[in-house]
Amino acid sequence: MPYLLVNDINLYYEEIGKGETLILLHGLLGSMEDWRRFIPLFSKYYRVIAVDLRGHGRTNNPKGELSNNLFCSDLTGLLDMLHLESVLICGYSLGGYVGLMAALAQPFRIKALVMHASKMFWNDDIVGFMLQRLNPDRILAKTPRFAETLQKMHGRDRWILLLKEASEYLQTMPNEVLGLKDFGRVNIPVLVSVGDRDELVPVEEAVRFYHALQRGELLVMPNTRHSLDTVREQVFIQAILDFLTRVQK
CATH class of the missing domain: 3.40.50.1820 (Alpha/Beta hydrolase fold, catalytic domain)
Structure with missing residues (x-):
């Protein structure tokens, strides 16, 4: 590949x-x-x-x-x-x-x-909503099948790191968006x-x-x-x- x-x-x-x-x-x-x-x-x-x-x-x-x-x-x-x-x-x-x-x-x-x-169109409320959904503990507890999908897609260790990077990225959106x-x-x-x-x-x-x-x-x-x-x-x-x-x- x-x-x-x-x-x-x-x-x-x-x-x-x-x-x-x-x-x-x-x-x-x-x-x-x-x-x-x-x-x-x-x-x-x-x-x-x-x-x-x-x-x-x-x-x-x-x-x-x-x-x-x-x-x-x-x-x-x-x-x-x-x-x-x-x-x-x-x-x-x-x-x-x-x-x-x-x-x-x-x-x-x-x-x-x-x-x-x-x-x-982004604002702080939307970012806060998204950040809750990107919490790995919440994902594991409430949507374990989604957690499995993320592990398969990105790697057993990598998926949690990606959630951290994605959370940091989203916090910049209200100031960075077009x-x-x-x-x-x-x-x-x-x-x-x-x-x-x-x-x-x-x-x-x-x-x-x-x-x-x-x-x-x-x-x-x-x-x-x-x-x-x-x-x-x-x-x-x-x-x-x-x-x-x-x-x-």
Whole structure:
């Protein structure tokens, strides 16, 4: 399985399919496995590259810290290493945010972006809510199956360290996130997708973000919570494929 030395990390990725390059980015505490069931469908039409972000899955994190700037630098570094001058990005939650940062940093390179369940507006109350959910003792006591998933995905010892790094990262979000003026500078097509029952990203927030974009489109998925596991696969995939096909014409 391929690794690339990008910045200070050994970044893990998998590649399948031919055609235009579609980068898949996962959410916080996830890995490329978030997208596993979708990859065979996307790879019928695109060259799919699915990535484990810094500190997640099989990608290490020597710095022991996470930040939006690091995630973005790692992504653009990967594109450099693979000599990719033009890509499409589909990001879930954190992955969508990283894709948006890349689109602002290198708009000549990112042709279109899909963002599903990406939270764009943060405050101290939201951070406090998230920090409670990232407490390892709470996870072990209340959601032991989730703890098992994290152990399998990130490693028996690594998962608790990742929770610590993720907690520190989230505490910076109210001060580091992009704002409405930044959203207005995004000049590529962006599909803003959200579940109508998302516990973290209310539909109203997604609409506010979508309205701030120059070339935004909105997709509301019915009966869908924040987890990517809850989307209706065929409906979700078809909406994304339709969007990507349309904006590339």
